[in-house]
Amino acid sequence: xxxxxxxxxxxxxxxxxxxxxxxxxxxxxxxxxxxxxxxxxxxxxxxxxxxxxxxxxxxxxxxxxxxxxxxxxxxxxxxxxxxxxxxxxxxxxxxxxxxxxxxxxxxxxxxxxxxxxxxxxxxxxxxxxxxxxxxxxxxxxxxxxxxxxxxxxxxxxxxxxxxxxxxxxxxxxxxxxxxxxxxxxxxxxxxxxxxxxxxxxxxxxxxxxxxxxxxxxxxxxxxxxxxxxxxxxxxxxxxxxxxxxxxxxxxxxxxxxxxxxxxxxxxxxxxxxxxxxxxxxxxxxxxxxxxxxxxxxxxxxxxxxxxxxxxxxxxxxxxxxxxxxxxxxxxxxxxxxxxxxxxxxxxxxxxxxxxxxxxxxxxxxxxxxxxxxxxxxxxxxxxxxxxxxxxxxxxxxxxxxxxxxxxxxxxxxx
Numbered sequence: 001x002x003x004x005x006x007x008x009x010x011x012x013x014x015x016x017x018x019x020x021x022x023x024x025x026x027x028x029x030x031x032x033x034x035x036x037x038x039x040x041x042x043x044x045x046x047x048x049x050x051x052x053x054x055x056x057x058x059x060x061x062x063x064x065x066x067x068x069x070x071x072x073x074x075x076x077x078x079x080x081x082x083x084x085x086x087x088x089x090x091x092x093x094x095x096x097x098x099x100x101x102x103x104x105x106x107x108x109x110x111x112x113x114x115x116x117x118x119x120x121x122x123x124x125x126x127x128x129x130x131x132x133x134x135x136x137x138x139x140x141x142x143x144x145x146x147x148x149x150x151x152x153x154x155x156x157x158x159x160x161x162x163x164x165x166x167x168x169x170x171x172x173x174x175x176x177x178x179x180x181x182x183x184x185x186x187x188x189x190x191x192x193x194x195x196x197x198x199x200x201x202x203x204x205x206x207x208x209x210x211x212x213x214x215x216x217x218x219x220x221x222x223x224x225x226x227x228x229x230x231x232x233x234x235x236x237x238x239x240x241x242x243x244x245x246x247x248x249x250x251x252x253x254x255x256x257x258x259x260x261x262x263x264x265x266x267x268x269x270x271x272x273x274x275x276x277x278x279x280x281x282x283x284x285x286x287x288x289x290x291x292x293x294x295x296x297x298x299x300x301x302x303x304x305x306x307x308x309x310x311x312x313x314x315x316x317x318x319x320x321x322x323x324x325x326x327x328x329x330x331x332x333x334x335x336x337x338x339x340x341x342x343x344x345x346x347x348x349x350x351x352x353x354x355x356x357x358x359x360x361x362x363x364x365x366x367x368x369x370x371x372x373x374x375x376x377x378x379x380x381x382x383x384x385x386x387x388x389x390x391x392x393x394x395x396x397x398x399x400x401x402x403x404x405x406x407x408x409x410x411x412x413x414x
Contacts, residue, residue, distance in 0.1 A: 001116050002125045002172070003068065004033045007094060008114035014103035020116035029063040030055075031097065034070035036142055038310035045070045046082075053084035065089065067097060069142040073314075091143055112160065118361065120394030121168040121377060122161050126154055126192065130174035132211065134238070135249045135317035136281065136309065139174050146175065148183045151192050158199045167394050168204035168359060169196070170376060175211045177219075190218045197226035203396065204359065206376055208234040212260055213251040220267040230373040231268055234303075236276040240295035241288035244281055249316065254295065261299055272374035274303035279336055280329030281309045282320035289332050293339045302347060303380050304340040306333040341406050348381070348404035355414055358383050360395045370399065384410045 004020060011018040019027065030052045034045035045068070052064045063086045071078065072090035079088060089097050095105040115122055129144040130137075158169060171193075173179065180188025196205055205228060207219075212235055223229045239245055240254045265271060277292065296304065308329035311322040324332075358370035361377070368385040375381045383399055391397065399411035 002113070002123050003091075003094075004031075005113035005116050007031065007033070007067075007097060008116070009109060009112045010094065010098055010106060011101060011103060012114055013106050013109055013112065014098070014101065016101055016103060018114065020114065025060070028061060029065070029101075030061055031065045031067060034066060034068035036068070036070035036073045037138065038307065038312070040310075042070055049078075049082060049085065053082065056084055063100075065097060065100060067091075067093065072142045073138070115161075115164070115166075117377075118393050119165040120359065120361075121170070122166045123172050124154065124158060124161070124169045124196075125149075125172050126176065127173035127179055131178060132175060133249055133316070135247060135320075136238075136278065136312065136315055138312040138315050141314045143174060146178050146182055148179050148181070148188075150183060151188065151195050154192060155195050155199060158196050158202060162199055162201040165394065167202070167396075168206065169202065170206045170208055171196075172208045174209065176207060176209050177211045177214070177216050187216045189216055190222045193219060193222045193229060194226070197222070197229055203228055204230050204373060206230045206232050206373075208376065210235045212237060212257055215260055215264075217263065217267065220264060223268055223271075231271045232274070232374055232376065233264065233271060234274040234276075234376065238276070238278045239281070239288070239292060240277075241284075241291040244284055244288050244292075247283060247317075247320075248278070248281060254291075258295075258299065272302040274305075274376070274380065275301050276305040276307060277336060278307050278309050279333040280324040282311075282317060282322055282324070284309075284324060284332075289335065293336060296336070296339050296343065300343050300347070301340070302374060303344075304337070305379060306336050306340075308333050344381075345404065345406045348406070348409055351401045351409060352404050353401065355398055355400045356383070356411075357396055358385075358399050358411075360385075360391045360393055360397065362393055363391070370397070382408050384408060385413065386410070387413050389413060 008018045008020060032049050032052055035041035049066055055061045056064050065087050066085050067089040069091055071088045075088045087100060098105050127146055127148045129146045130140050131146045176189055180186060210233055237257060238248055238250060242253050245252060312318060356372045358372050360368050360370045362369055368391050370383045370385055385399060398414040400414050401409050401411045403410035
């Protein structure tokens with residue numbers, strides 16, 4: 001999404017009308033920005049390309065261009081299999097796409113983006129690529145090695161976003177905690193957070209995709225120091241059985257993970273911890289799944305997502321036999337989520353009667369949908385507000401929680 005926003009910003013600066021996912025169908029050129037991360041994402045990308053090519057064949061479009069990770073990774077295969085695409089581009093070929101439009105890449109536009117999100121929140125990509133060697137992950141193949149953006153550049157980008165009406169930014173990268181090691185020869189995520197927290201008008205800053213190994217504990221001090229840094233951390237753990245963690249090349253043990261979680265909670269009381277897990281990695285046993293479920297029951301994470309393992313060529317896990325059938329992977333994933341569902345309901349019930357500051361995201365079916373600082377967009381819980389008072393997306397309001405569901409809350413304005 002961020003890459004699409006940057007491309008759109010460059011096109012708009014070259015006086016080319018551009019819209020993100022237009023439903024009006026009044027456009028004559030389409031750029032499909034693809035993902036090549038896991039099977040479902042690849043499937044969605046290919047279906048989207050085929051839909052656009054079909055529109056071109058019916059005379060509804062003049063040109064179809066494809067860019068992004070799938071194109072970076074499988075360009076040769078895709079070119080031979082899908083006719084009708086006018087040009088394919090990799091992940092780092094933005095200037096080449098612009099050439100197709102007789103447009104110049106404008107370096108002075110750093111931080112200028114046409115937001116595809118609602119105007120009150122945005123993603124801030126602080127680095128590109130990844131130096132980790134997790135067995136299951138193809139990101140380094142598509143995005144290359146870790147490259148941090150300078151702190152000054154990111155602060156300037158955040159300032160521009162705030163000027164355009166953004167109140168919440170989510171820091172993203174393939175891996176946040178590595179930030180700065182390449183540029184400054186030391187981890188500088190804490191310094192970046194401190195600089196961003198002082199951007200006037202920026203009300204919430206949220207951290208996504210922190211790696212648990214050699215976790216930089218100093219970022220928690222910064223979280224405590226600034227009230228506009230959400231007490232929220234997304235730390236994908238992938239598994240908790242030591243055999244699986246070793247096979248996945250995660251460079252950490254379950255015992256170390258448990259110590260880290262306790263240390264984080266001790267340092268930032270009330271922090272919401274989100275994690276993601278993989279079900280069905282090659283060689284995973286029923287015992288491994290049971291161990292993972294026991295780990296969830298002990299750790300009681302606030303938010304959990306579970307993916308089924310995707311067998312990706314070029315990764316070291318590709319040399320292993322993908323020996324668990326798709327239906328079994330799915331069953332295990334649902335089994336793990338059933339444990340989390342109960343934990344989530346219990347944690348939500350503890351919030352009933354309490355008052356929270358929430359950000360309003362949208363109005364839907366006559367009710368407002370909002371989020372607490374403990375919830376990120378689209379992946380976490382929502383707070384349903386029933387009120388006749390008129391609220392706008394981006395408004396911050398105080399809400400008393402009146403009802404709790406598995407993954408959502410209901411509340412009234414205070």
